[in-house]
Every structure is written in structure tokens, then in C-alpha cells.
Amino acid sequence: MDDALVRAGRALRVVLLFALALLFLIPFYLLVRNGLASEEDITSPDWTFFPTTLRWSNLSELFDDPTVPMARALLNSSLIAVATTLGTVVLASLAGYGLARVPYRHADRVFYAILGTMMVPAAVTFVPSFVLVSSLGWVSTLRGLIIPTLFSAFACFVFRQYFLGFPRELEDAARVDGLGYWRTYWRVVVPNSRPVFAAVGTIVFIGAWNSFLWPLVIGQDREAWTVQVALATFTTSQVIRLHQLFVAAAVSIVPILVVFLFFQRWIVAGVERSGIDD
């Protein structure tokens, strides 16, 4: 009797999970379906699961169309995401190491001043940040799109927590060998901390690729549009070529999906180690 109940419960759970999984995957399917359909298929009142014809030419049309700056937007997004990831990881890991391992009287105060900026959501400072960046003359430049986003208190926090738990014996051995703080950091600590670098790097990369508000504010010229801004500009404009919009959106998630699936376990590890759930 009890056994039957337990088995029924388990079966119910599996069915429910599969149903939910299907529901979660539908939007991805729609993206691909519409990206490979004709405009009539997308707007047809008789919606069908498969489009009547598969139009692979949508893809080449997208890149051949001179009115759509898709190639440029992809290039901008890639440059921004890569530069932001590298810059953030270097700056935040150095700061995290200093805070965790170099004894300094006011280290705690500095740490709280950094942590405090997490309380002010970045989005709230977009008006004054725009003011600052425009007074520097950085509007619509890659500098303006990248540099102000490099100082992530969250990344610094994750590195500090991680380095606090880094085995001291390894560092002490390096000290005995005569290495100073700087060389201990580069030669011993960094090579032994690859997982946390991968985790933070992946999270920062995804955030940079998907970010919208800052590129919308700063990338005002068409030449400075990122993929997200380009897509949003199409959706909010009056004349939309739907099939082109969907194929562009599908293209825009390919790089991020690759990074995401490849590094997923690092993201999970990063979340578990960040201490945000502790």
C-alpha cells in the first residue's frame, strides 16, 4: 500500500517535470521555428507547429540587408562581452585577493564601501552615469560601453570569499621560496583557482552579452549598437520584417548558448561558492 503510494508519487513527479520542461523549451522552439519560416507563416491565423516551408535563406538575407546593421552589432557585442569579461575578472580578482590576504588596518572599511555599491542597483545610477560618460565624451564609443561596467562589486565579493578559503599552506610555501605578494598571486594563487575564474567569467560574459539598458543609453549611434539594442530597435519600430527579426534573435543567442552549455557546471559551482545563499 505504502509502496504503491510512493511509486505513484514518483511517477507523478516525473510526469510533472517533463511537462514543465516542455513548457520551458517552447520559447526556444518558437524562436527557431519563426526564424526559419516565411513572414506569412508567422502571421498566419492558422498557426501550425511546423512552418509550411523551411526558409534557410532568411539567414543569408539578414546579413545581406544593408539596412540592418546585424554584422556590426554582433561584432560590437562580442568585443564588449570579451573585454568586459577579461577586465572584470582581472580587476575584481586582484581586489578580492588584496581584501582577503593583505593585512591592512582599514581593509574591512574598504570592503564595506565596495559591498555598499551592491545595495544601489546599477540601473538606478544610469542617469548620473550617462552624465559622467557624456562629459568625458565617451557616448557611442566602445570605451563608454566597456570601461564603466568593469567594476563589479559582485565579482569582487565572490573572489574575496573564495580567496578567504584558499589553503594558506600553498601560499606559505611560496613565501618560503622567496616570492612576494605579487608573484605569489600570479604563480601560485591564480593557477590553482581556475574554477572560480571560469565561474565568474561565465556569469560576467552572459551579463555583458545580454545587458540592455546601458548599451541603449550609451550606444546612441547605429555604429555603436549592440545585438540587444539592434533587436529592440526593430521590435519597437513601426515596420517589422518578422522573419528577419526572429532569425536575428536566433543568431543572437547562439554564442551565449554555446558559452552557457559549455561552462554551465562552472556557473553552478560559482553560485554554490559565492556565499550568496549562505
Place this chain on the structure above:
Amino acid sequence: MRRTLPGRKPLGTQNRTLWFWVFVGPFALGLVLFTYVPLAWSVYLSFFDAHNTVSPTDFVGFDNYTSMLRNEAFTGSLVTFAVFSAFIVPTTFVLSLALALMVNRMHRAQAFFRSVFFLPAACSYVVAALIWKLSIFNGVRFGLANTVLGWFGADQIAWLSTTEPPWYWLVIVTLRLWLQAGFYMILFLAGLQRISPTLYEAAAVDGARPGWQVLRHVTLPQLRATSIAVTLLLVINAFQAFDEFYNLLSDSQGYPPYARPPLVYLYYTALGQEQNLGFGSAGAVILALVIAVVTVGQARWFGLGGKEDRQR
């Protein structure tokens, strides 16, 4: 206790201070320049009449603040976002916890389900808004939602074309649920995996029935720290809502101003046609204060930073 290493002088305090700033300096400097300076500048600007300029001359005192607080579009947007948070925080919390509990008990297929539910987190709000607006919930003519409703003989719904709640709310809330639930599921999974199995054994010995009783008396109390963190993050994220509102509720369709959250309103005020930076800055300062009060209040209410947490 600490031996001086042979052949090396111990680092003096001054030397350590120098090294601390070598490591922390570049980061701290950037944070000051790109967070603290803009914040201070925002406060300064908010006391001036600043149209189209970042170096204003006309001091207006608290005028920007009083007119912002009298502005129905802005106060209405604050109410919108309170309502939005009241919807999205509990629904995301419950869905992600339920997913975590179910996925956690799967053994063979755990990685598969975790990936599927986590996958939307890689998607951007812009792309999700596109799918929601132009493929699932578009008007009465076409779209997946109305097609499915049609199978059951239900009436078509003009989802985003009606500017009155509740239908456009459903569109916005489901979009955010889809994008965020997987991320919070991961946080809950991390918390669940830290619960010691001996607690469950003890509960079984005490006669707790598996299911609701164990969940209530063992699992949920053990997840307390995770739950607090998740709630705080959910509230902060709800306050920052911008992308999906900007992309779903287009400007031309005549949504009432209160349908937009504060950030979208501030975006149009400060950087749209008006370029009213002083007024926009006052709004940003008010919003930052509201967020600070809510966050600190919430932390207090949960007892974060209390004795219990310091012992952890």
C-alpha cells in the same frame, strides 16, 4: 609565534599598506569614479534646473523633488512596481523552490532537468520579449496562446493590445518567471544539498510523515538563509525592471503612464525628448532611497545581521 623566514626581512606595516592598495587600488578607484561620483553628481544635479546640460547654473532647491513627487506618472509607476513585486516575488519564489525540490529528488535525470530549467537564464530580456510579444501573446489574429485557447473553444484575448490589466500583466509576469526561475532554482538546489541527511533520519525516527511534515519542519527551516537571500535578490531585481517593460509595452499604444516601472519613466524623462537631467536625477535619488529603505527594512524584518546570523 611566526618565525622570520631566513634571508628575508619581514614586511613592515607600511609595505603591507602599499601592497594592499596595489591590489585593491585600481578596482576601488574605478568604483569611486563610476559609482560614487555619479551618485554624488546625481544628488548635485537634482537641485538644479538642467535641461540638455550636465553643468547647470540655475539652482532650484527642492523643486525637482516636489514636482517629481506630485507627478502622477512617477508616483503611479512606484505603485506599479510595488504591485509588480507583490506578484513576481512570491510566484518566482514558489516556482523555483518547487522546481528545486522536484529536481533534487531526481537521481539519474537531475542534470538534464537542471539544464532545461536553467537554460532561459542565458536568454536576454530583449529576445524573450520578442518571443512573448510577437509569437506567443500577439493580438487576436495569430499567436500560440490564442491558438491553444481556440482548441478549447475559448475566446481570443487581445493580450498586449488592451491597456487595462490583467492581460498584459500575465504576459509580463510569465516572461520574468521563465527567465528567472531557473537561476533561483540553482540557489535553492545549493541550499538543499547542504542539508545533512541525519536531520531527515531523525525526523523519520520522530514519526514525521514524508512530504508536507518533513518539508515544513526540516527542509524549510534549513533553507532559511537561502530563502532570505533569494527574497532580497528578487525584490532588488523587481525594482530594476526595465528591459521587458520597455520592449513589451511600446510607447505608441497608449498605455497609461502608470503601467511603466520607475526606471522606464526616468529613462524617457532624462534621456528622451525632454533631456531633463535635473528632474530625472531627482527621480533617481528618490528611487535609490526607496530601494535602500525597502532592502534594509526587509533585512531587519528577516533578522538579517542579528545574533543568529553572526554565529554562522
